[in-house]
Amino acid sequence: MKDSFSYQSRSPSRGRNSLLLCTLVVISILGIDILFHGAIRNQVREGVAVFNGWAGQAAHVLQNSFFSSRVSETQANAEKLKQTERAAAYEAVKLENEELRALLNVVRTNDPDTGGVTAPIVSSVHASPYGTFLIGAGSADGIAAGSVVLSSTGFAIGVVGNPGLHTSIVIEIFAPGASTEVIVHGAAGIAHGFGGGNARMQIPRGVMIEVGDSVRAPALSQRPVGIVGEIASSSASATQDLYVHLPVSPASLSFVYVVPNK
CATH class of the missing domain: 2.40.10.340 (Rod shape-determining protein MreC, domain 1)
Structure with missing residues (x-):
């Protein structure tokens, strides 16, 4: 019985052709850049600078938005806590006033002397x-x-x-x-x-x-x-x-x- 599995090695000529093509493209770009006195490099630098600027602005906007939301959330929580404290203080004073008014009735029922x-x-x-x-x-x-x-x-x-x-x-x-x-x-x-x-x-x-x-x-x-x-x-x-x-x-x-x- 013959083994049905077969292995075929990848041709090394295909890899070498791809590498040679990439090398020729790079050399061509460098040659054109030298011919035009570095114009391509300048365009690349400007594009990178613009991209970095956009990225920096986007990061700054996102950062400001994040911290602004955190600050707003902190301020809202602080205000809510103040309202809760004021409500609790008001309720405590209200209860004390009610108790003192009730005590006043007790005072009236006792001999003032x-x-x-x-x-x-x-x-x-x-x-x-x-x-x-x-x-x-x-x-x-x-x-x-x-x-x-x-x-x-x-x-x-x-x-x-x-x-x-x-x-x-x-x-x-x-x-x-x-x-x-x-x-x-x-x-x-x-x-x-x-x-x-x-x-x-x-x-x-x-x-x-x-x-x-x-x-x-x-x-x-x-x-x-x-x-x-x-x-x-x-x-x-x-x-x-x-x-x-x-x-x-x-x-x-x-x-x-x-x-x-x-």
């Missing part, structure tokens, strides 16, 4: 340990130990534990582990705090209680300290569990109203 003081909260309620926070008023402002701290809704949220000259530590009424004597619908009980403005208490099962009923503290001039948020009772038990909470989270407050506990 009590010497109450509006004070800002200067420490995060979340960051303060053991259910305490710091207010920006102290003994120099008439704050004394045992003064009652009220929210903008008129609920007692704490008492001053240790007043400084210009700041005071406030202990939350429903701080973890704190106990407060309270009354709801004439039934007395002990509210045991577990932080975040929340507490749990027990009263006799026969007392008619509804969600939303006010819970008051006799030791704080009968001021409200929370409302009933949930009721849990069992027919096998003589008592019912009430879960009490503040209608406003202490962590959301920026200002409080401090009055002497009389």
Whole structure:
């Protein structure tokens, strides 16, 4: 059986002919250039110069366009950030004004001779340990130990534990582990705090209680300290569990109203 594959070497004469032709073309161009005193070289140089000029201009235009778009994008982002910051600042001021107006109503409902003081909260309620926070008023402002701290809704949220000259530590009424004597619908009980403005208490099962009923503290001039948020009772038990909470989270407050506990 004969092999069907065959190999034919490429003729070297074809390559040599192409090389010879190219050489003759180059020599001819050089001869014409010498004959015309370098006119062809001058034309080539001018063409290259024009091409380089066009290329440089195109690169410059593209570069300027790129940087212009980047600058425009940066300026737009900066303006958008400023607008966001202004909107956030406006919202913060709006909320503070609303809270201060609500505190004004609290001031009006209290005896003007009590010497109450509006004070800002200067420490995060979340960051303060053991259910305490710091207010920006102290003994120099008439704050004394045992003064009652009220929210903008008129609920007692704490008492001053240790007043400084210009700041005071406030202990939350429903701080973890704190106990407060309270009354709801004439039934007395002990509210045991577990932080975040929340507490749990027990009263006799026969007392008619509804969600939303006010819970008051006799030791704080009968001021409200929370409302009933949930009721849990069992027919096998003589008592019912009430879960009490503040209608406003202490962590959301920026200002409080401090009055002497009389």
